[in-house]
Amino acid sequence: MSVRLIVRTFSEFCITVGALIVLFVVYVLFWTGVKAADATEGQIDTLRNQWAQGTVSAPAPHTSPTAAAPPAPAAYRDGKPFAMLYIPRFGKGWEWPVLENTEVRTLQKGLGHYTGTARLGTRGNFAVAGHRRTYGDPFKDFPKLRRGDAVVLTDGTTWFTYRIDKKPYRTVPSDIGVIDPVPRKSGFDGTGRYLTLTTCDPEWGSSHRLIAWAHLDATQPVTDGKPAAFHS
Template sequence: MRSRWNRPPERARADAVLRLVVRTSSELCLTAGTVILLFVAYVLLWTGVKADRAMDDERARLRDTWSAAAPAAAPQTVPPATAPSPPPAAAPLPEGRAFAEMYVPRFGRDWVKPVLEGTGTELLKKGLGHYPGTARLGATGNFSVAGHRRTYGDPFKDFPELRSGDAVILKDATAWYTYTVRGGPLRTLPTDVAVVDPVPRKSPFTGPGRYLTLTTCDPEWGHSHRLVVWAELTGTRVVGQGRPEGLPG
């Protein structure tokens, strides 16, 4: 009986090659697994950490700007029907700059995000993005906002939880704006740009008004579709009057 110590040289070489292939494959699989785990950790954790810091920085800069420009005005309440609209010749909002904060009580008492002008990829890593060309905050038309569902802080992670009657509250330098959701999320294609029209298509609205559209990606970790929620302006008050009803202190 031939032992493994006196195998033919050809068999020994074949066994050595096989062992090398198995060892190399194992090391490659281990390396690939490590890379995948690091990538998942980056997507799930580090992008969120960076986004949270960026959003905090945007809100801090925004509040500094508001504090520096705050007028000495007497508090007053402005009903939605007579809420002031920006003049037709108002200067465009600066691209990439935060100009408002959004609060959604349905997402949690501490949920608040900056709203920046534009919807570029890098911009949405720092907050929510206002679609250029759509209405100004509180104005007649459709104030439309996009946000990530997952990664970069997961701002719209709980988007499907929005229900008719929920409040979406925004604040700029001078006023609070309360929009009330009308109907649950609609799933549509990214090419369906009419959802941000002044009177948004497929929405519950049939005529001009002061509307809000929120959009995010669907499915949760994909981007083949969009989820859309519409709301309409139901309350406005100047900042000096304090926080609106329904917004936790």
């Protein structure tokens, strides 16, 4: 085989590899975002349609001690949306659906609620995961979170405003104590109504996790309009 043929073959190989790399980068940076936008809009539409039809049960009214206990709320449906989450710090149009479980295919449609952690607004730790990059980059600006920032959620009947307690904490993926009912390293003392947000770190890697903890600060019916956190 001549040197010229070897050089030409190697050059063609490099061009092919380069083209594949470019296509992969386009897929990661652009196409996953396009797919996520479509999927996320679909989940948001599903939620809004359910809420418009009144298929989300309102909170049970206060009952006397002698009255029969109200039925337990229905479990979140696996892989399905049940709430919307807003972080004003990330911009006016930042809104994402929260779905049940943190499987790969679920996080391609929105944010994922860690199955087994608390329900929204209840005692314990309501824990949520989201991509830092790819699939819409929901938590791209995660490091910007600061003490006092609002994290607002709604289940269609109630607004829940949580407040971040400290800037994000960096740990490793095996540190599952961060989503305990009273999350370790959070500084929380005793049982409360907590929120944990998790995402990958570094920005384009997954060797570590960034964690943000918050406590429930206020609730109000959706009929009262949006909470003050949206206007501050």
